[in-house]
Amino acid sequence: MKRFAFVLGVFSILTASASAQTLPDTFSVEQNGVSLAGSNQEVVEDVPEKTKAYDKRVGGKVWLEATAGPSRFNATQFRTLDFIPAGVQALIPRVVVNGPEFGAALRFRAGSTTIGARYKRADYAPFDLTTIGLDLGFLIRAVPYVHPSIRLGFNYYTTTGGLVLPGFESLVSNVRSNGGGASIGLGLRIPLVKWVSIAAGFDYSIIGLVFQGNENVTGGKFTAGTAGTAIAGTFALTIHLGT
Numbered sequence: 001m002k003r004f005a006f007v008l009g010v011f012s013i014l015t016a017s018a019s020a021q022t023l024p025d026t027f028s029v030e031q032n033g034v035s036l037a038g039s040n041q042e043v044v045e046d047v048p049e050k051t052k053a054y055d056k057r058v059g060g061k062v063w064l065e066a067t068a069g070p071s072r073f074n075a076t077q078f079r080t081l082d083f084i085p086a087g088v089q090a091l092i093p094r095v096v097v098n099g100p101e102f103g104a105a106l107r108f109r110a111g112s113t114t115i116g117a118r119y120k121r122a123d124y125a126p127f128d129l130t131t132i133g134l135d136l137g138f139l140i141r142a143v144p145y146v147h148p149s150i151r152l153g154f155n156y157y158t159t160t161g162g163l164v165l166p167g168f169e170s171l172v173s174n175v176r177s178n179g180g181g182a183s184i185g186l187g188l189r190i191p192l193v194k195w196v197s198i199a200a201g202f203d204y205s206i207i208g209l210v211f212q213g214n215e216n217v218t219g220g221k222f223t224a225g226t227a228g229t230a231i232a233g234t235f236a237l238t239i240h241l242g243t
Contacts, residue, residue: 055191055193055194056144056145056191057141057144057147057191058139058141058147058189058191058197058240059109059191059194059240059243060109060195060239060240060241060242060243061108061109061110061241061242061243062106062107062108062109062240062241062242063105063106063107063108063109063114063116063238063239063240063241064104064105064106064238064239064241065104065105065106065107065236065237065238065239066103066104066236066237066238067101067102067103067104067105067120067234067235067236068100068101068102068103068234068235069100069101069232069233069234069235070098070099070100070101070232070233071098071099071100071101071122071124071230071231071232071233072096072097072098072230072231072232073096073097073098073122073124073129073207073228073229073230074094074095074096074228074229074230075095075096075097075164075165075207075209075226075228076093076094076095076096076165076226076228077227077228077229078226078227078228093167095126095164095165095166097124097125097126097127098124099122099123099124099125100122100123101120101121101122101123101232101234102120102121102123103118103119103120103121103131103234104118104119105117105118105119105135107135107137109139111141112138112139112140112141113136113137113138113139114135114136114137114138114139115134115135115136115137116134116135117132117133117134117135118131118132118133118134118135118153118155119131119132122230122232126161126162126163126164126166127159127160127161127162127163127164128159128160128161129157129158129159129207130157130158130159130160131155131156131157132155132156133153133154133155133156133183134153134154134155135151135152135153136151136152136153137149137150137151137152138150138151139189145190145191146188146189146190147188147189147190147191148186148187148188149186149187149188149189149199149201150184150185150186150187151183151184151185151186151187151201151203152182152183152184152185153182153183153184153185153203153205154180154182155180155181155182155183155205155207156178156179156180157178157179157180157181157207157208157209158177158178158179159177159178159209163175164177164209164211164226165226170216171215171216171217172211172213172214172215172216172222173213173214173216174213174214175211175212175213176211176212176213177209177210177211177212178209178210179207179208179209179210179225180208181205181206181207181208182205182206183203183204183205183206183230184203184204184205185201185202185203185204185234186201186202187199187200187201187202187234188200188201189238194240195239195240195241196237196238196239196240197238197240198235198236198237198238199234199235199236199238200233200234200235200236201233201234201236202231202232202233202234203230203231203232203233203234204229204230204231205229205230205231205232206227206228206229207227207228207229207230208225208226208227209225209226209227210223210224210225211223211224211225211226
Protein backbone atom coordinates (compact mmCIF):
# COMPACT_ATOMS: atom_id res chain seq x y z
CA MET A 1 0.00 0.00 0.00
CA LYS A 2 2.85 2.38 0.80
CA ARG A 3 4.41 1.53 -2.59
CA PHE A 4 1.17 2.43 -4.41
CA ALA A 5 0.96 5.73 -2.54
CA PHE A 6 4.54 6.52 -3.49
CA VAL A 7 3.89 5.86 -7.22
CA LEU A 8 0.71 7.98 -7.12
CA GLY A 9 2.62 10.83 -5.50
CA VAL A 10 5.38 10.75 -8.14
CA PHE A 11 2.76 10.74 -10.96
CA SER A 12 0.99 13.75 -9.43
CA ILE A 13 4.25 15.72 -9.23
CA LEU A 14 5.14 14.97 -12.88
CA THR A 15 1.65 15.95 -14.07
CA ALA A 16 1.76 19.26 -12.24
CA SER A 17 5.22 20.00 -13.67
CA ALA A 18 4.05 19.34 -17.25
CA SER A 19 0.99 21.55 -16.88
CA ALA A 20 3.18 24.38 -15.60
CA GLN A 21 5.18 24.50 -18.83
CA THR A 22 4.21 27.24 -21.38
CA LEU A 23 2.85 26.16 -24.74
CA PRO A 24 4.63 27.66 -27.80
CA ASP A 25 3.21 30.99 -28.87
CA THR A 26 2.95 30.06 -32.52
CA PHE A 27 2.50 27.02 -34.64
CA SER A 28 2.02 26.43 -38.34
CA VAL A 29 0.26 23.56 -39.98
CA GLU A 30 0.24 23.04 -43.76
CA GLN A 31 -2.78 21.04 -44.88
CA ASN A 32 -4.22 20.94 -48.42
CA GLY A 33 -2.34 24.10 -49.35
CA VAL A 34 -3.81 26.22 -46.47
CA SER A 35 -1.53 27.69 -43.78
CA LEU A 36 -2.81 27.89 -40.18
CA ALA A 37 -0.98 30.27 -37.82
CA GLY A 38 -0.97 30.95 -34.11
CA SER A 39 -2.07 34.16 -32.39
CA ASN A 40 1.29 35.92 -32.83
CA GLN A 41 1.91 34.95 -36.46
CA GLU A 42 0.52 36.74 -39.49
CA VAL A 43 -1.87 34.71 -41.59
CA VAL A 44 -0.68 34.49 -45.17
CA GLU A 45 -3.60 34.21 -47.60
CA ASP A 46 -3.40 32.25 -50.84
CA VAL A 47 -2.68 34.47 -53.84
CA PRO A 48 -5.18 33.74 -56.65
CA GLU A 49 -3.71 32.52 -59.89
CA LYS A 50 -3.38 35.28 -62.47
CA THR A 51 -5.70 35.06 -65.46
CA LYS A 52 -3.77 34.54 -68.65
CA ALA A 53 -4.10 37.33 -71.19
CA TYR A 54 -3.76 34.91 -74.10
CA ASP A 55 -6.34 32.26 -74.82
CA LYS A 56 -5.78 29.77 -77.61
CA ARG A 57 -9.54 29.64 -78.26
CA VAL A 58 -11.77 32.53 -79.24
CA GLY A 59 -14.22 33.46 -76.49
CA GLY A 60 -16.60 36.22 -75.46
CA LYS A 61 -20.38 36.38 -75.65
CA VAL A 62 -20.61 39.68 -77.56
CA TRP A 63 -18.44 40.42 -80.60
CA LEU A 64 -17.82 43.90 -81.99
CA GLU A 65 -16.22 43.66 -85.42
CA ALA A 66 -14.77 45.99 -88.04
CA THR A 67 -14.09 44.71 -91.57
CA ALA A 68 -12.38 45.89 -94.74
CA GLY A 69 -11.28 44.38 -98.02
CA PRO A 70 -11.50 44.42 -101.82
CA SER A 71 -14.76 43.67 -103.65
CA ARG A 72 -15.81 42.88 -107.23
CA PHE A 73 -19.42 43.03 -108.44
CA ASN A 74 -20.69 41.72 -111.80
CA ALA A 75 -23.99 43.60 -111.90
CA THR A 76 -25.15 42.28 -115.27
CA GLN A 77 -24.63 38.55 -115.04
CA PHE A 78 -28.43 38.16 -115.14
CA ARG A 79 -30.72 41.06 -116.13
CA THR A 80 -34.07 42.18 -117.48
CA LEU A 81 -34.76 45.74 -118.65
CA ASP A 82 -38.39 45.91 -119.70
CA PHE A 83 -38.20 49.42 -121.17
CA ILE A 84 -35.57 48.37 -123.73
CA PRO A 85 -36.48 46.11 -126.69
CA ALA A 86 -35.31 42.54 -126.29
CA GLY A 87 -33.19 42.74 -129.42
CA VAL A 88 -31.32 45.74 -128.06
CA GLN A 89 -30.71 44.32 -124.59
CA ALA A 90 -28.06 41.99 -125.98
CA LEU A 91 -26.08 45.09 -126.99
CA ILE A 92 -25.92 46.48 -123.45
CA PRO A 93 -22.33 46.20 -122.23
CA ARG A 94 -21.51 44.20 -119.14
CA VAL A 95 -21.15 46.17 -115.93
CA VAL A 96 -18.36 44.78 -113.74
CA VAL A 97 -17.07 47.09 -111.02
CA ASN A 98 -14.34 46.88 -108.39
CA GLY A 99 -13.69 48.82 -105.23
CA PRO A 100 -13.00 48.75 -101.48
CA GLU A 101 -15.59 47.48 -99.06
CA PHE A 102 -15.88 48.53 -95.40
CA GLY A 103 -18.22 47.26 -92.73
CA ALA A 104 -19.09 46.54 -89.12
CA ALA A 105 -20.92 43.78 -87.29
CA LEU A 106 -22.48 43.05 -83.91
CA ARG A 107 -22.55 39.34 -83.18
CA PHE A 108 -23.54 37.15 -80.23
CA ARG A 109 -21.80 33.83 -79.56
CA ALA A 110 -23.29 30.69 -78.03
CA GLY A 111 -20.79 27.84 -78.10
CA SER A 112 -19.45 27.61 -81.64
CA THR A 113 -22.35 29.51 -83.22
CA THR A 114 -22.69 33.26 -83.73
CA ILE A 115 -25.68 35.32 -84.83
CA GLY A 116 -25.96 39.04 -85.38
CA ALA A 117 -26.31 41.95 -87.77
CA ARG A 118 -23.83 43.14 -90.38
CA TYR A 119 -23.44 46.41 -92.30
CA LYS A 120 -21.23 46.85 -95.37
CA ARG A 121 -20.66 49.57 -97.93
CA ALA A 122 -18.79 49.00 -101.19
CA ASP A 123 -17.46 52.08 -102.99
CA TYR A 124 -17.59 51.41 -106.72
CA ALA A 125 -16.82 54.05 -109.33
CA PRO A 126 -20.32 54.41 -110.90
CA PHE A 127 -22.30 53.79 -107.68
CA ASP A 128 -22.12 52.65 -104.06
CA LEU A 129 -23.65 49.42 -102.79
CA THR A 130 -24.93 49.23 -99.19
CA THR A 131 -25.63 45.91 -97.48
CA ILE A 132 -27.60 45.32 -94.27
CA GLY A 133 -28.18 41.74 -93.25
CA LEU A 134 -28.55 38.91 -90.80
CA ASP A 135 -25.28 37.11 -90.14
CA LEU A 136 -24.99 33.44 -89.06
CA GLY A 137 -21.57 32.01 -88.28
CA PHE A 138 -20.19 28.59 -87.35
CA LEU A 139 -16.76 28.37 -85.76
CA ILE A 140 -14.67 25.24 -85.27
CA ARG A 141 -13.27 26.11 -81.81
CA ALA A 142 -11.99 22.54 -81.32
CA VAL A 143 -9.02 23.55 -83.48
CA PRO A 144 -6.85 25.79 -81.25
CA TYR A 145 -4.90 28.87 -82.38
CA VAL A 146 -6.49 29.01 -85.87
CA HIS A 147 -10.26 28.43 -86.09
CA PRO A 148 -11.84 27.59 -89.47
CA SER A 149 -15.24 29.23 -89.91
CA ILE A 150 -18.20 29.40 -92.26
CA ARG A 151 -20.63 32.29 -92.48
CA LEU A 152 -24.09 32.70 -94.04
CA GLY A 153 -25.74 36.05 -94.72
CA PHE A 154 -29.24 37.08 -95.77
CA ASN A 155 -29.09 40.65 -96.95
CA TYR A 156 -30.94 43.74 -98.08
CA TYR A 157 -29.17 45.83 -100.75
CA THR A 158 -29.56 49.39 -101.97
CA THR A 159 -27.49 51.62 -104.27
CA THR A 160 -26.66 55.31 -104.14
CA GLY A 161 -24.54 57.79 -106.09
CA GLY A 162 -25.39 56.65 -109.62
CA LEU A 163 -27.02 54.07 -111.88
CA VAL A 164 -26.01 50.45 -111.66
CA LEU A 165 -26.28 50.39 -115.47
CA PRO A 166 -24.30 53.48 -116.50
CA GLY A 167 -25.05 55.11 -119.86
CA PHE A 168 -28.80 55.36 -119.33
CA GLU A 169 -28.76 58.68 -117.49
CA SER A 170 -30.47 60.45 -120.42
CA LEU A 171 -33.19 57.78 -120.73
CA VAL A 172 -34.31 57.51 -117.10
CA SER A 173 -34.72 59.76 -114.07
CA ASN A 174 -35.71 59.54 -110.38
CA VAL A 175 -34.34 56.02 -110.24
CA ARG A 176 -34.50 54.13 -106.95
CA SER A 177 -32.92 50.71 -106.55
CA ASN A 178 -33.05 48.09 -103.83
CA GLY A 179 -33.10 44.34 -103.59
CA GLY A 180 -32.01 41.28 -101.70
CA GLY A 181 -29.68 38.34 -101.80
CA ALA A 182 -27.57 35.90 -99.88
CA SER A 183 -23.89 35.29 -99.25
CA ILE A 184 -21.64 32.51 -98.04
CA GLY A 185 -18.17 32.95 -96.64
CA LEU A 186 -15.21 30.84 -95.55
CA GLY A 187 -12.41 32.03 -93.32
CA LEU A 188 -9.89 31.56 -90.55
CA ARG A 189 -9.95 33.28 -87.15
CA ILE A 190 -6.87 33.73 -84.96
CA PRO A 191 -7.05 34.75 -81.26
CA LEU A 192 -4.43 37.37 -80.34
CA VAL A 193 -5.28 37.90 -76.66
CA LYS A 194 -8.29 36.86 -74.60
CA TRP A 195 -10.45 39.75 -75.82
CA VAL A 196 -9.13 40.36 -79.37
CA SER A 197 -8.98 38.23 -82.53
CA ILE A 198 -8.35 38.78 -86.22
CA ALA A 199 -9.88 36.97 -89.17
CA ALA A 200 -9.48 36.67 -92.92
CA GLY A 201 -12.11 35.29 -95.25
CA PHE A 202 -13.63 35.07 -98.70
CA ASP A 203 -17.29 35.88 -99.46
CA TYR A 204 -19.44 34.97 -102.46
CA SER A 205 -22.79 36.74 -102.89
CA ILE A 206 -25.78 36.61 -105.21
CA ILE A 207 -27.45 40.03 -105.50
CA GLY A 208 -30.74 40.94 -107.13
CA LEU A 209 -31.70 44.61 -107.65
CA VAL A 210 -34.97 46.16 -108.78
CA PHE A 211 -35.05 49.67 -110.31
CA GLN A 212 -38.04 51.95 -110.37
CA GLY A 213 -38.22 55.40 -111.93
CA ASN A 214 -39.36 57.52 -114.86
CA GLU A 215 -38.64 56.69 -118.49
CA ASN A 216 -37.83 59.95 -120.30
CA VAL A 217 -38.70 58.86 -123.86
CA THR A 218 -42.39 58.19 -123.24
CA GLY A 219 -42.74 59.89 -119.87
CA GLY A 220 -44.05 56.75 -118.22
CA LYS A 221 -42.80 54.82 -115.23
CA PHE A 222 -40.66 51.73 -115.51
CA THR A 223 -39.54 48.80 -113.43
CA ALA A 224 -36.37 46.96 -114.33
CA GLY A 225 -34.18 44.40 -112.69
CA THR A 226 -30.70 43.06 -112.75
CA ALA A 227 -28.98 40.24 -110.88
CA GLY A 228 -25.33 39.55 -110.44
CA THR A 229 -22.67 38.01 -108.29
CA ALA A 230 -20.06 39.58 -106.06
CA ILE A 231 -16.85 38.30 -104.51
CA ALA A 232 -14.96 39.95 -101.68
CA GLY A 233 -11.95 39.37 -99.51
CA THR A 234 -12.56 40.34 -95.90
CA PHE A 235 -10.14 41.17 -93.11
CA ALA A 236 -11.68 41.59 -89.65
CA LEU A 237 -10.62 42.89 -86.24
CA THR A 238 -12.92 41.66 -83.47
CA ILE A 239 -13.32 42.72 -79.84
CA HIS A 240 -14.76 40.00 -77.56
CA LEU A 241 -16.79 41.04 -74.54
CA GLY A 242 -18.08 38.83 -71.75
CA THR A 243 -16.79 35.54 -70.46
